[in-house]
Amino acid sequence: MINISFSWDDGSIYDIRLAKLMLKYSIKAIFFIPTTNMEQPYIKKPEIKEIINMGMEIGGHTHSHKYLTTIPKKNIEYEIVSNKEYLENIIHKDIDIFCYPGGFYNPYIENIVKKYYKRARSANTMRFNIQNTFTTDTSFHFYDRGIKSIIKNTFLSDKKEFFDIIKSLNLNTFEYYKNIIFYLSKKDTLYNIHIWGHGWEIEENNLWAELENMLKFIKDNKITIVTNKIMYL
Ligand SMILES: [Zn+2]
Numbered sequence: 001m002i003n004i005s006f007s008w009d010d011g012s013i014y015d016i017r018l019a020k021l022m023l024k025y026s027i028k029a030i031f032f033i034p035t036t037n038m039e040q041p042y043i044k045k046p047e048i049k050e051i052i053n054m055g056m057e058i059g060g061h062t063h064s065h066k067y068l069t070t071i072p073k074k075n076i077e078y079e080i081v082s083n084k085e086y087l088e089n090i091i092h093k094d095i096d097i098f099c100y101p102g103g104f105y106n107p108y109i110e111n112i113v114k115k116y117y118k119r120a121r122s123a124n125t126m127r128f129n130i131q132n133t134f135t136t137d138t139s140f141h142f143y144d145r146g147i148k149s150i151i152k153n154t155f156l157s158d159k160k161e162f163f164d165i166i167k168s169l170n171l172n173t174f175e176y177y178k179n180i181i182f183y184l185s186k187k188d189t190l191y192n193i194h195i196w197g198h199g200w201e202i203e204e205n206n207l208w209a210e211l212e213n214m215l216k217f218i219k220d221n222k223i224t225i226v227t228n229k230i231m232y233l
Contacts, residue, residue: 002128002184003226004218007032007121007138007196009061009099011048013041014199019051021208025215030228032061032099032121035086039065040200045090052091057228059097060084060117069104077112084116097121097228110134121196126157128184128191139180142197142211144173174210178217185223 008018011033022029031051036042043051052058062068062079063086071079080098087095096118100109103123113120113134120134127137150173177195184191195214202208218225 001187001189001224002181002191002193003224004181004193004195005226005228006030007059007099007194007228008199009196010034010037010040010065010198010200011042011061012037012198012200012203013043013047014203015043016047016050017208018199018202019054019056021212021215022056023054025219025225027215027225028055028057028227030057030059030097032059032097033087034061034065034101035063035083037065048087048090057097058087058091058095059099059121059228060087060095061099062101065101067102067104068100068109069106073108076109080112080116105135121194123196124156126153128157128180128193130192136194138196139193140177140195142195142207142214143201143205144207146173150176174214178214181218181223182221185221 006022006027006029008015008029009032011031015031015033019029019031033043033048048058060080060083063083064079066079068076068079084095098113098117098120100113100120100122105113105120105122110120117134119136121136121138123141124137125139125141128139131137181193184193202211
């Protein structure tokens, strides 16, 4: 048995297209949105409202999307709080879930996040269980990281039997993900799969059809899709 949830990071201009795709498959994903983002064009107030009106969830992703481990300590709290306030003023709801830019954190950062949020997500992959922490790992990054990365992350995960799945495949990242989903869906234990990525990365790597394939696969196999609030809070 498995539950699946989705998150999309960075508030890029492709988030609207992502939200529409999620809506088409009745999926309530969470969008982690920074207030500004120097790395690329980012969505602003009207688009954030549009995403909310499509039934999606919104989570915090800092003011400027700088990696919190690389900025002066005195700026960390502002990065976290001002973004939370910015988003709450737009959507008129509490923002409870945070995502560390780049997935980078340390105990100092984690403690500040704990003051303002109920849960925080990292960018580590290949985890399939509920983790009641402020450093929640994910299952799949929806991006073709290549087989070396898959093997490395499979080694680091608590599911080494996935090597049997790897051996049976043509070593395609997305086929591997689907095989894991199918494999875990047949187990008696409940697993939680979290898939995340970036709209700009889906666009840059032309992964829209691949993503839609994955959503069709999930629907065809009648896998339960849950909101991030249900999975994590
Ligand atoms: Zn990010």
